[in-house]
Amino acid sequence: MDEVSFYSMGSDCADYNNDGLVDLVTLDMLDESNHAQKMHSGAENFNKFQMLFQKGFYYQYSRNMLHRNNGDGTFSEIGQAAGVSNTSWSWSALFSDLDNDGNKDLFVTNGYKRDFTDMDFIKYKVNKTVYERQGGPKTDATELLEKMPSISSPGYIFQNNGNNTFTQKTWEWGFDENCISSGQRMQISTTMEPWT
16 A cells, blocks of 8 residues: 555445455545634644654555555555545445445544544643643633534545545435434434435
8 A cells, every 4th residue: 555544543345346356445534625624733744744754654644545456465545536535533434335326335424522633722722721830720621621612514425436436425315414423323214215
């Protein structure tokens, strides 16, 4: 593999392109919008990346990776080209043929109860710490947790187009309810009509 996810918080393996070879998807935390990317202190930092690589670490990026099996012991990472690289805080991946067309689609759960990487919260926490060190009263942990924002958004569903690309169908396929999937069991109705 030429590169891998930085955290790889969830994964699944399946022959998503029906070529007889097992492929791999790993999940990370790259936000979908530019604004959300700027509001988080992610692991992407050029100087840190260079230092880690010089110390022997591998090429690791904070985004989802779709590793297509080349059949010769190597994998090609095509997550960005396939359209599945950005799904925010993602926890679990599942390849499954959700629309019964013979191609395995991709379902990604996401959400995070408390977002400690939010830049506004980090600034708030630093200011509180400075204030406390200057003699101010200590902040109660419960109050601090309440100030930490929550990330609640729908999971992601990607339809497999059959050509190594995917199209997001989250809203069209009825998965538009905000949720926090971290550490929770998601219940999906089995009475839904097949999608076409």
